Amino acid sequence: MLKMTHLQKVYRTHLIETYALRDFSINVAEGEFVAVTGPSGSGKTTFLNIAGLLEEFTGGSYLLDGVDVHGLDDNGRSRLRNEKIGFIFQGFNLIPDLNLFDNVDVPLRYRGYGAAERKRRIEEALGRVGLSSRMKHYPSELSGGQQQRVAIARALAGSPRLLLADEPTGNLDSLMARGVMELLEEINGQGTTIVMVTHDPELAARAQRNVHVIDGQVTDFDAEASLRQSSSAAAADTAIA
Amino acid sequence: MEIRPILSALMRSKVSMILIGLQVALTLAIVCNALFIIHERLQRMDRPSGMNEADTFIISSTGFGQGFDVKSSQQADLALLRSLPGVADATSAITVPMSQSGWSTGVSLKPNQTTDTASTALYLVDAHGLSAYGVQLVEGRDFKPEEVQFKTFNERVVPTSVIVTRALAQRLFPDGDALGKQVYYDNEGPASTIIGIVERLQTPWLDSDFIDNSTLAPVLFPYGNATRYVVRAEPGRRDEVIKVVEQKLQEANPSRILSKVRTLEQVRAEGYANDRAMAIILGAVIFALLAITALGIVGMASFWVAQRTRQIGTRRALGATRFDILRYFQLENFIITSIGLVVGGVLAYALSLWLMSAFQAPRLPWHYVPVGFLCLWTLGQLAVLGPALRASRVPPAVATRSV
Numbered sequence: 093m094l095k096m097t098h099l100q101k102v103y104r105t106h107l108i109e110t111y112a113l114r115d116f117s118i119n120v121a122e123g124e125f126v127a128v129t130g131p132s133g134s135g136k137t138t139f140l141n142i143a144g145l146l147e148e149f150t151g152g153s154y155l156l157d158g159v160d161v162h163g164l165d166d167n168g169r170s171r172l173r174n175e176k177i178g179f180i181f182q183g184f185n186l187i188p189d190l191n192l193f194d195n196v197d198v199p200l201r202y203r204g205y206g207a208a209e210r211k212r213r214i215e216e217a218l219g220r221v222g223l224s225s226r227m228k229h230y231p232s233e234l235s236g237g238q239q240q241r242v243a244i245a246r247a248l249a250g251s252p253r254l255l256l257a258d259e260p261t262g263n264l265d266s267l268m269a270r271g272v273m274e275l276l277e278e279i280n281g282q283g284t285t286i287v288m289v290t291h292d293p294e295l296a297a298r299a300q301r302n303v304h305v306i307d308g309q310v311t312d313f314d315a316e317a318s319l320r321q322s323s324s325a326a327a328a329d330t331a332i333a
Numbered sequence: 334m335e336i337r338p339i340l341s342a343l344m345r346s347k348v349s350m351i352l353i354g355l356q357v358a359l360t361l362a363i364v365c366n367a368l369f370i371i372h373e374r375l376q377r378m379d380r381p382s383g384m385n386e387a388d389t390f391i392i393s394s395t396g397f398g399q400g401f402d403v404k405s406s407q408q409a410d411l412a413l414l415r416s417l418p419g420v421a422d423a424t425s426a427i428t429v430p431m432s433q434s435g436w437s438t439g440v441s442l443k444p445n446q447t448t449d450t451a452s453t454a455l456y457l458v459d460a461h462g463l464s465a466y467g468v469q470l471v472e473g474r475d476f477k478p479e480e481v482q483f484k485t486f487n488e489r490v491v492p493t494s495v496i497v498t499r500a501l502a503q504r505l506f507p508d509g510d511a512l513g514k515q516v517y518y519d520n521e522g523p524a525s526t527i528i529g530i531v532e533r534l535q536t537p538w539l540d541s542d543f544i545d546n547s548t549l550a551p552v553l554f555p556y557g558n559a560t561r562y563v564v565r566a567e568p569g570r571r572d573e574v575i576k577v578v579e580q581k582l583q584e585a586n587p588s589r590i591l592s593k594v595r596t597l598e599q600v601r602a603e604g605y606a607n608d609r610a611m612a613i614i615l616g617a618v619i620f621a622l623l624a625i626t627a628l629g630i631v632g633m634a635s636f637w638v639a640q641r642t643r644q645i646g647t648r649r650a651l652g653a654t655r656f657d658i659l660r661y662f663q664l665e666n667f668i669i670t671s672i673g674l675v676v677g678g679v680l681a682y683a684l685s686l687w688l689m690s691a692f693q694a695p696r697l698p699w700h701y702v703p704v705g706f707l708c709l710w711t712l713g714q715l716a717v718l719g720p721a722l723r724a725s726r727v728p729p730a731v732a733t734r735s736v
Contacts, residue, residue, distance in 0.1 A: 188345075
């Protein structure tokens with residue numbers, strides 16, 4: 093689903109070069125629930141931004157669902173992002189002037205769905221997160237946990253293949269955080285790949301696999317092993333063919 | 334199209350929408366009416382006087398001294414003027430179009446008629462009058478030298494033959510058979526016969542409601558010791574002729590005072606000075622209003638872009654292309670402007686009705702408002718383009734940045 097090989101992200105000024113990601117390799121298989129952990133400034137958010145096509149990288153390669161994203165222009169990246177990826181942000185990022193229905197509608201409009209299809213998807217997504225009765229409410233009328241549920245509904249409405257979550261429980265108390273985490277596990281159980289950036293070890297422990305990032309590099313043995321395993325499998329496939 | 338969600342989002346922040354909408358509405362109402370007034374003024378300023386304005390000028394002469402004889406002086410001056418190289422023709426005149434001063438009288442179809450049939454300006458000229466003024470005779474004939482009377486200040490002026498403008502002829506004789514008919518400029522008579530009709534010769538009064546009604550009468554009438562001459566130069570020689578005329582008239586009578594040498598173009602400019610000033614002031618008001626409205630839109634849109642940077646980044650993260658963001662802001666402005674324009678359209682007609690009742694202004698033609706709509710839509714779209722382009726350049730990574 094998501095394969096980064098020797099990825100590099102360098103921020104350059106006329107004085108210095110700062111490596112946000114260095115020789116960063118990771119392979120996330122379809123249906124996996126991966127937690128990316130690491131201290132502040134380790135490169136977690138840069139990884140998430142690049143994985144979500146929000147930022148470009150400066151070296152290496154990145155295949156998203158088999159698509160090499162390196163050569164894509166801005167429109168191509170927007171389209172791919174809209175079709176394949178659902179985002180869950182730490183601050184929910186709901187649009188305060190739109191009600192829940194219209195908030196969930198935002199990515200669907202960019203997809204170009206007709207009104208009936210959008211309505212069906214919005215009702216289904218909000219129903220999935222238990223908020224179908226509050227479609228006409230505005231974000232400010234909801235609790236933090238409910239707002240994050242709306243954000244999850246917005247991410248799910250377009251049926252993404254990959255869900256990227258950036259500290260999804262970072263702004264929630266423990267009770268609400270647990271509820272959101274259970275929802276993410278349920279979504280993953282239904283087949284959606286989830287990559288979650290978090291600094292909470294308890295949350296990370298609930299993922300199927302942990303990837304630890306320090307100084308812009310993956311230090312988790314399992315992740316590298318997974319990448320090697322994936323490469324071997326690909327080589328075997330080629331030999332059989 | 335995102336019209337409904339944009340509209341419902343705008344309804345949540347009504348103050349900004351109302352402020353911009355109101356500004357657009359007032360701008361439309363004022364601009365439409367101001368443009369119409371300017372158009373009216375320009376049309377007014379563009380009315381032809383009927384004279385050859387490009388080649389003609391006027392000059393006044395006042396004689397002094399015990400031996401000064403205005404009649405012989407006038408005859409000598411006219412003979413001198415007509416003999417000068419570059420002079421096409423000259424006549425004496427007490428009335429000049431657009432000069433705002435002159436003679437007028439009533440004209441009737443019968444003697445002792447209680448109400449005049451028409452009002453008319455009176456041009457007292459000699460047999461060179463039509464040629465000197467450069468007016469176009471369309472029917473009948475010009476005055477003959479023997480028809481010209483010389484009158485002094487205290488004598489009644491009752492011409493036996495007159496030439497009238499087509500507008501006056503039509504007013505007096507709507508059937509179009511004015512030529513040869515008799516009319517009365519004095520209740521007690523005698524009658525004057527219409528011997529010719531000229532295409533056009535405006536009265537001197539620009540606000541007159543009978544501006545196209547003029548009568549030319551074959552009378553030389555000095556105003557005391559003062560005489561005004563109308564001189565038409567040969568095409569393209571007006572300015573050189575003015576210098577020669579001034580010099581020769583002064584040489585002919587060194588004790589006279591020559592004054593008020595003005596080309597007809599200057600007379601026109603002076604006559605329409607208020608109209609021109611009004612058009613310029615209203616033009617400046619329109620420009621200022623449009624600039625303020627455009628700046629208001631730019632300011633408000635820039636504020637919204639800055640305020641919604643995270644929101645724009647989120648939209649980009651959710652799949653919006655740069656064009657989607659650009660279109661969002663353009664569409665938002667279009668909606669606000671349209672609401673303002675609908676209100677402004679009603680205001681424009683209401684303002685027109687008020688101007689009609691308060692100042693007897695003509696009704697605002699209906700097409701000014703739709704044209705105003707197009708102009709303000711365009712203005713709004715251009716004004717919001719800069720902020721919208723800035724918004725479209727907000728990177729999607731903004732969505733994940735901490736506040």
